[in-house]
Amino acid sequence: MQNSLHQMRLLDELARRPNSINNLHPLTKLLTTLAYLVVVVSFGRYEISALLPLVFYPVILLAFTDLPIGEIMKRIGWTLPFIIGLGIFNPLFDHQTVSVLGFSISQGWLTFLSIFIKCVLTVAAGVLLIATTGMDKLGSALRMLRVPKIFVLQLLLTYRYISVLGNELARMLRAYSLRAPGHKGIKREAWGSFTGNLLLRSFDRAQRVYAAMCLRGFSGDYHAGRMNPPERREMIFILGWLAFFIAARIYDLPAWLGSLLTGVIS
Amino acid sequence: MSHHRVEVRDLYFSYPDGHEAIRNMSFSIYHGESVGIIGANGAGKSTLLMLLMGILFPDGGEIVVGDTRLTRKTMTMIRQRLGMVFQDPDDQLFMTTVRDDVAFGPRNFGLEEAEVEMRVEEALAQVGIPHLIDRAPFKLSGGEKRAAAIATVLSMKPDILIMDEPTSSLDPKSRRRVMELLKTFEHTKIITSHDLDMVLETCQRVIVISNGAVAADGNAVNILSDPELLDRCGLEMPLSLQNCPHCGCSKLSRDRF
Amino acid sequence: MHMADALISPAVGGAMLAVTAGLAVYSASKVKEEMDEKKIPLMGVMGAFVFAAQMINFTIPATGSSGHIGGGILLAILLGPYAGFLTMASVLLIQALFFADGGLLAYGCNVFNLGFWSCFVAYPLIYRWFTRKGLSARNISWGAIIGVVVGLQLGAFSVVLETLASGKTELPFSTFVLLMQPIHLAIGLVEGLITAAVVTFVWKARPEILAKTAIGAALGNLSLRKVLTALTIAVVLVGGGLSWFASANPDGLEWSMERVAGTAELEAPEGIHQSLADLQERTAFLPDYSFKSSDEEVGSVTVEETQASWPAVDAGTSVSGLVGGALTLGLAALIGLVISRSRKKAGSITAENAV
Numbered sequence: 098m099q100n101s102l103h104q105m106r107l108l109d110e111l112a113r114r115p116n117s118i119n120n121l122h123p124l125t126k127l128l129t130t131l132a133y134l135v136v137v138v139s140f141g142r143y144e145i146s147a148l149l150p151l152v153f154y155p156v157i158l159l160a161f162t163d164l165p166i167g168e169i170m171k172r173i174g175w176t177l178p179f180i181i182g183l184g185i186f187n188p189l190f191d192h193q194t195v196s197v198l199g200f201s202i203s204q205g206w207l208t209f210l211s212i213f214i215k216c217v218l219t220v221a222a223g224v225l226l227i228a229t230t231g232m233d234k235l236g237s238a239l240r241m242l243r244v245p246k247i248f249v250l251q252l253l254l255t256y257r258y259i260s261v262l263g264n265e266l267a268r269m270l271r272a273y274s275l276r277a278p279g280h281k282g283i284k285r286e287a288w289g290s291f292t293g294n295l296l297l298r299s300f301d302r303a304q305r306v307y308a309a310m311c312l313r314g315f316s317g318d319y320h321a322g323r324m325n326p327p328e329r330r331e332m333i334f335i336l337g338w339l340a341f342f343i344a345a346r347i348y349d350l351p352a353w354l355g356s357l358l359t360g361v362i363s
Numbered sequence: 364m365s366h367h368r369v370e371v372r373d374l375y376f377s378y379p380d381g382h383e384a385i386r387n388m389s390f391s392i393y394h395g396e397s398v399g400i401i402g403a404n405g406a407g408k409s410t411l412l413m414l415l416m417g418i419l420f421p422d423g424g425e426i427v428v429g430d431t432r433l434t435r436k437t438m439t440m441i442r443q444r445l446g447m448v449f450q451d452p453d454d455q456l457f458m459t460t461v462r463d464d465v466a467f468g469p470r471n472f473g474l475e476e477a478e479v480e481m482r483v484e485e486a487l488a489q490v491g492i493p494h495l496i497d498r499a500p501f502k503l504s505g506g507e508k509r510a511a512a513i514a515t516v517l518s519m520k521p522d523i524l525i526m527d528e529p530t531s532s533l534d535p536k537s538r539r540r541v542m543e544l545l546k547t548f549e550h551t552k553i554i555t556s557h558d559l560d561m562v563l564e565t566c567q568r569v570i571v572i573s574n575g576a577v578a579a580d581g582n583a584v585n586i587l588s589d590p591e592l593l594d595r596c597g598l599e600m601p602l603s604l605q606n607c608p609h610c611g612c613s614k615l616s617r618d619r620f
Numbered sequence: 621m622h623m624a625d626a627l628i629s630p631a632v633g634g635a636m637l638a639v640t641a642g643l644a645v646y647s648a649s650k651v652k653e654e655m656d657e658k659k660i661p662l663m664g665v666m667g668a669f670v671f672a673a674q675m676i677n678f679t680i681p682a683t684g685s686s687g688h689i690g691g692g693i694l695l696a697i698l699l700g701p702y703a704g705f706l707t708m709a710s711v712l713l714i715q716a717l718f719f720a721d722g723g724l725l726a727y728g729c730n731v732f733n734l735g736f737w738s739c740f741v742a743y744p745l746i747y748r749w750f751t752r753k754g755l756s757a758r759n760i761s762w763g764a765i766i767g768v769v770v771g772l773q774l775g776a777f778s779v780v781l782e783t784l785a786s787g788k789t790e791l792p793f794s795t796f797v798l799l800m801q802p803i804h805l806a807i808g809l810v811e812g813l814i815t816a817a818v819v820t821f822v823w824k825a826r827p828e829i830l831a832k833t834a835i836g837a838a839l840g841n842l843s844l845r846k847v848l849t850a851l852t853i854a855v856v857l858v859g860g861g862l863s864w865f866a867s868a869n870p871d872g873l874e875w876s877m878e879r880v881a882g883t884a885e886l887e888a889p890e891g892i893h894q895s896l897a898d899l900q901e902r903t904a905f906l907p908d909y910s911f912k913s914s915d916e917e918v919g920s921v922t923v924e925e926t927q928a929s930w931p932a933v934d935a936g937t938s939v940s941g942l943v944g945g946a947l948t949l950g951l952a953a954l955i956g957l958v959i960s961r962s963r964k965k966a967g968s969i970t971a972e973n974a975v
Contacts, residue, residue: 320471
């Protein structure tokens, strides 16, 4: 639990540092990320080298933000098991073979590799988004996209109280483990009471928060405050990357590059 | 000015489970007064605060703020004049940045964003944490949270400040800072606390609650140096007034105030 | 059970995002309509609670392994279906953003799989049915257990459908189903028992919390008809999106098989492929049927281009493709290094100037 809290804290902190990417309007980053994801995921299952130029997006963003690459690696690591679990069936079930540099391997390995690369790229894009934007700015971006206020406000509240409740849970778990040494989890008899206690405490806290909100004039409506409108450099950012994504999608850039090189050599 | 006055008349309140929390309570608090409300746990202090803010509604009697009776209809208007600081600042800091929390109240009043920003900066300057404006609440220390929570209320420019245990869980320096801060406020102040030394320093008047009723109401020094009264109400004297632990001589014999 | 972006296609992701968005807007308006916007702080804190509770290890007796809670039905029980759905959606969004637990493009799928079934199907049709005569430890428990199990089964099945519709995996339908459903049956049982224990505890300790939603004040009129309508819309959207792709290839699946294999049926080579093929034959309900995406026609390097050189699929595995690929990666790494080095230098220069 502490680890998760730490992760969230870390990403939030990273997003608050002032640098050129963090300072961009959150809507810009959100839209660019979504476009990126759509493009990456739209590649056919056998296209591998054509997919590779898209690695420029995360790499360049990483370079400009000094994000620790370990954070991305970690999350790729967490996502991989399920992906590998499903993807590994591809080589097993695909009965076609293909020749690569003279070796004959199952086509399924290509699709597997494709999935793997897509996993790396999509996870990286997701991490980059939150690590350069931060939750409250993302909330404003969602509001701009006309996402219902109720959802955005309660999203922010959930985010806010995860650390509070997380700490409460950590204390409860510590107390539990001191009286149940060696146990790795909550035993059956305590399932209801342990979780239920946290729930009741959370419920009471919610009542207090509600009171606090009402006392400061809350009546259901959410005012987000002023958000700077996107500037010209935002448009350049989005359009520039979009052009690159589309070009990479339509043209097989590495093949062209490679044939240039091999053409020169031969 | 009459609109800073808070009057409680013949107040009665019982919880759904039958527990009679407030019995026939009456008192008046005037403009600019600093009143400490003290009592043992379960005496009814928190209930009283909730009744004052309109979170609970009395079974009998009434609460009048200024010239307006507190009812469901007048609640919103009255809440603009009363500002309550909760015991647990985490309940009050529910947005993702300090700025948004302090701005929450003014924004709900429908103020222009420029005015809101000004109020936010003013409030944070008043409590001494202007540098924390963009900090996330989970990164604040206990004292900083407390200051931020106070700022969230100050930005609404209330006439009357109600504070529930403002110095609880604070380390000595933070506690001192909050106490000094309270002394600078010119608002009418109603403070509940177990920290009797703080009450002695910051409040001129003290109301003692015992078993849901007012047991004593008067000058802070007088009440807090009356050991029998305090003992009857489940309290004891503030540490600063108790007998010297070394020589045993009474501090009351000297003219402290 | 959270789906990652790499396993879905834009069509599926987009369609499910649209469905989820529609459900979210509908839920938000219902919450507002029933003046439950006062519930917003409760929704927020409960969302945080579910997030935290998902971290708790519940030791399963006699196995030594641990189970976890998902939270969909629990939220629906505590908040009502609409608020519960929105809360679940926010928990999933935070998980997707901060922990890559579920992709962003796949967010719509995940909210649907984990939120729709539990809040709009399992809760009203199962839990409420069990507790229709009033709350008791028995009713609550049965309602929770069966509700969670059914909700999870439906969710798991949705994962199967969505993954296969995306066509990124070779896994045949029957095998996939046989993998997913039993696992999630077990997971569902455990989660159901945990949920039952928690709800029972809350009901005994503070019955008024449950009474509010049990009365149905926050429930509105969630009828079977509305649920079915929503489902139909979802199916139409997803199916429509996919058939738009499929229509480009007149015979759809048979076509892709023929072009790839030259024959409508493949002969399985020996070894593991043979045994798997046998397994497939025996377990398949639709023996000649296996989903394959028809996104081949969208990409630049497609199967049809290289039909003449079957069986080699030119996926950039030719020499120039490999060289180009390696060059691209190298170029990217180089550019990245150059940028970050120059930024660091600029940073240290300004630092020196500042001093």
